[in-house]
Amino acid sequence: MADLETSRSNTKDILRDHARRLFAERGYEGVSMRDIAGSVGVQQSAIYNHFASKQHLLVDLMVDHMEDLIRSMRAAVDFRATPREQLESxxxxxxxxxxxxPDALFIAYMELRSLEPEGRETVVVLRDEYELALRxxxxxxxxAGEFEVTNPAVVARCILAMMTGVTVWYKETGPLGREAVVDVFxxxxxxxxxxSSATAEC
Amino acid sequence: MADLETSRSNTKDILRDHARRLFAERGYEGVSMRDIAGSVGVQQSAIYNHFASKQHLLVDLMVDHMEDLIRSMRAAVDFRATPREQLESxxxxxxxxxxxxPDALFIAYMELRSLEPEGRETVVVLRDEYELALRxxxxxxxxAGEFEVTNPAVVARCILAMMTGVTVWYKETGPLGREAVVDVFxxxxxxxxxxSSATAEC
DNA sequence: GTCTATATACCGATAGAC
DNA sequence: GTCTATCGGTATATAGAC
Known part of the structure; x- marks a missing residue:
């Protein structure tokens, strides 16, 4: 399908890319349809040929992101391995x-409050699905006696919060390489x- | 001073309380001056008798919060104790x-992007001061050989992110008591x- | 599918009466 | 210090030409 190869550069996808970046930088409420259109180089009304409303655009971004996140996680983690290996993966x-x-995850984490009830429910179901995999x-x-976890539900949320926060402070150009950051986490x-990998326990 | 006793119920403090809650719920950009005034029960223009602008109101909330946070932390942590005791405190x-x-901390964490350069610099200095205490x-x-920390700067930010995230999911009315949550953290x-308290190491 | 033009509503901030 | 009224600007969304 030739369509699939060029789909990355059509107007709809470009709009999504710019909207994602702007929503992450300034927040959903802080970005206008004119901002998005201006960033892409079209008129504001042109957006409505691709998305029914600003709200639909946000829901589209968040749902697509969560589905890709879950799909990618399932491909990356071997659930037949030991719990220690699963957790590290x-x-x-x-x-x-x-x-x-960074932008897609930040939006998924922060902009739940900007969603109207219908889209919100859809996204929450997907988010819970991801969280439950970690739990x-x-x-x-x-x-199995490999971990010491007082409360898996709380610890799962602690771990996710810790990781999600990385985009707030990590700069790819900083003194710390990506591999080093991943290792520390x-x-x-x-x-x-x-x-710990340093102990004999695991 | 009788003034100090009644200062909690004057219009300015009431405006601050309502603005703090609304900013935390919907974000700075998602709240209008009319929303704040309506919540308090005054007209929108009355806010300008107490704050020069919406931006000044946000800076006021954030700076006051950070100063109180640092003051309270210094009173709660005994820096003459062992590192383990200091960290647990x-x-x-x-x-x-x-x-x-929850609202004040969430705003301090999220709304840095809504600050104009001047106020932003003030708040960043205070936030760094708090982070440096943990680091x-x-x-x-x-x-002292009590901890095994690969990279204190990264771990300090991980710990703060983990704790800051608690307000996103913790409900006081839920099945988990506050003391239990604090213990898990x-x-x-x-x-x-x-x-670990369970090991002989500390 | 993108454009120009516009409808309708809300935004932050100010002026002036009381 | 709070009110009513209003300014100039911008918001989302739509209509209709091309």
């Missing part, structure tokens, strides 16, 4: 994904569940 | 403060620096 996947797609790893590790999080 | 203080003042504890513990974070 999950963390390394998530931090890398976060650094590759399942913690539960399994706890049951993997080590810190494995330690936090009582499981 | 810091974490327990922060999570409790976060649960007592100092990690450095001291690392130097203290335990998880001490573990993440290679230091």
């Amino acid at each position: 999950f963390v390394r996947f998530h931090v890398n994904y976060q650094l590759d797609n 399942g790893i913690l539960d399994a590790g706890d049951a 993997a080590e810190t999080i494995l330690r936090s569940v009582g499981c | 810091f974490v327990r203080f922060h999570v409790n403060y976060q649960l007592d003042n 100092g504890i990690l450095d001291a513990g690392d130097a 203290a335990e998880t974070i001490l573990r993440s620096v290679g230091c």
Whole structure:
């Protein structure tokens, strides 16, 4: 299909790319349809040929992102491995994904409040699905005696919050390389569940 | 001073309380001066008797919050104690403060982008001061051999992100008590620096 | 599918009466 | 110090020419 190859450069996709960046930078409420159109180089009314409203544009971005995130996570984590290996894979996947797609993840985390009830419910279901995958790893590790986790539900949210925050401060141009950051996260999080690569426990 | 006793119920303080809640719920850009005034029960123009602009109102909220946060942290953490005790005090203080003042902390974390350069610089200095206090504890513990921290600067930010995220999901009315949440944070974070109350190491 | 022009509503901020 | 009234500007969304 030739269409698939050129779909990345059609107006709709370009609009999505610019809207994603602007929403992440200034927030949904802080960006106008004129801002998005101006960034792309079209008139404001042209957006309505591709999205029914500003709200539909936000929902489109968030749902597509969550579906891609879950799909990618499932491809990156081998759920037949040991809980320790699953957790390390999950963390390394998530931090890398976060650094590759900082805007999409930041929006998914922050702009739930800007969604009207219908779209909000759809996104929350997807977010819970992702969170439950991590919680399942913690539960399994706890049951197998590999981890020491007082409360898997709380710890899962702590771990996600810690990782999601990385985009707030990490700059690719800074003194710290990406691999080093990923390593620190993997080590810190494995330690936090009582499981360190430096100990014999795991 | 009788003035101090009644200052909590004057119009300016009431405006601050309502603005803080609304900014946290919908974001700075998502709240209008009419929204704030309507919530308090005055006309929009009355706000300008107390704050020069919407931006001044935001800066006022953020600076006051950061100063109170730092003052309270210094009162709660005994910097003559061992690094382990300092870290546990810091974490327990922060999570409790976060649960007592979820809106103020959420705004300080999220609305830096809504600040114009002048106010932004003021708030960033205060935020760095707070972050450096935590980083100092990690450095001291690392130097004393009590902690295993690969990169104190990164870990300090991880710990803060983890704690700041608690307000996103924690509901006081939920199944988990506040003390239990604070305990999980203290335990998880001490573990993440290679230091657990269950081990002989600390 | 993009344009210009416009409808309708709301925005932050100010002026002046009381 | 709060009110009513209003200014100039911008918001989302739509209509209709091309």
